Amino acid sequence: MDAATSGPFVLGVDGGATKTVGVRAGLTGPGVLRAEVGPTNLHAADGHAVADNLRAVIDALCTDRVPRVAPEATVLGVAGAGRPEDVRRMVELARSAGLRGRLTVTTDASVALHGATGGRPGILVIAGTGSICYGRAADRREARAGGWGHILDDAGSGYGIGLAAVRVLVRQADGRARRTALHDAVLAAIETDIDGVVAWAASASKAEVAALATTVLDAAAAGDRPAAKILAAGARDLADLVAAVAAKLGGGSAQTVVLSGGLLAHDGPYRRQVSAEMSKRRADVRIEQPAAEPAWGAVLMAREIAAKGNAHGD
Template sequence: MGYYIGIDGGGTKTICLLGNCNNEVIDSFKSGPTNYHSIGVKQTEEVFSSMFTYFYNKHNIDKDNIIAICLGGAGVDCEEDENLLRNIFKALGYKNKLLIFNDSITTLVGANGDMKGAILISGTGSISYGIDIHGNAVRVGGWGHIIDDDGSGFAIGRDALKKIMESYDGRSEETILWEKVSKTLEISNYEELIPFIYNSKKQYIADLAPLVLESYYSDKISRDIVDKAVEDLFKIVKTLSFKIKIQNFQLSFGGSILLKSSLMNNLLKKKINDEFPRIIIHTPYDDSAHGALNLALKSNGY
């Protein structure tokens, strides 16, 4: 019997599903991140090597028994990224079919059940993909936190820190965010924020987003930040709808900001529904790992 593997290779964790041609999930392997941009090539290779070892030791499945692997990887944005990952699997001795996508594509497939519709992700970062009238994947956003990631947890956290320092200077009105952020970070004066801002990974700044969301109804600055994030995400969806040239499509939300915050979810849904009533917004059917496994199976006609 031949086997298939679907991989959700994220920036914080990696989930690998082992399946068969009957679309049955046999087992899963979980490990740390596999975004080589952040952890390096060697550590990325070690995770995939451990995956092969795990499935061999537990199920006696050799690499030659694996017909196809689909990897949805964080940080896969260009041909150079794809080639580097292909070389990793080649170095590990895997010679069969290998599909490599940005993890937003596998998230889209998992969320919508197939390569159709669209996905809008707002977590630490933000990105959207949709399938156009010709069946091609179309991307909007997701170009990194320095120039993009609009409407994301990072953007919300960054804007909160910006407004806190503007308030400290007297350039902006007072906000309860300073009290909440200082307590969370265990700091006592405003200037201690600066080393945190410039020495932190983007995840730590994104982790401040819930403080802003919970202050939406009690703090004007927080409300302005959240409303801007909603507007930015709406603009992404609006742009995507024009690019895919489809008016009535399924749109699934993804990422912690949209899936865990009912406030963000409801505000954005209302804005989209008011202008694009033919877009059908739904919760994801499944996750990125299952989407990757789906694509691995379909690559061999299942």
């Protein structure tokens, strides 16, 4: 057995809608094994697929353990884990997949925040296809805003920006607003003419609508005013999420805010707009890049749980 994998260990798992990332690590130091499998999000896959993928990631991370030794602690972060029924179901599936030892099921946002800040207090804003904001105070209290889904909200996200672009398109087509370059750019992106927009909208997936954010970014960079207004509104929406979480957490110390997700991961114009909007609200805000991936955040949480359990003689 490899010495790097022979001692006590913890598991951290980030269960997403498209893939699941698991990391195995000792009680200190870097991760020693990493595995990627299919989705373990109950809202994106059926129970059988979730169980199979959980079993696959556990087997990959515990392959050297025959008979299998229980990890000191496992943290599984999945979307929807704020609902008790989903937590119970994930625990059942994880146990049936052969996972032993201490198990904590929490939200994907919680492990993402822990990874993004390295376990420190802070606020994480994720803007990709959807949007959510999650924060943790120094006393470990947590708060969130957003994450209501594309029908109810997803403000400032790729979907929100893309939908706003389609709405501008139909207003311009009607003559209710002056036609700009964004009109033809959106039609080109969705590969139809104005008569086909209703049919496209009826069948388009969330990802297809969110993909129009790139069209809006390009149009704004070329000087299109409606596109620029869409981005400005999105930046304000994301800053509102941060302000809401900060108000729930309270405290007067400087804020650390981590920007993540496809729209904010790189130093582009939208990220700069969001940063500027947050700085307007609070001058001492510190904008940072994520320190680590969500699965590593789950590892850090598992280490904290293991340390507490060992301290109490569990």
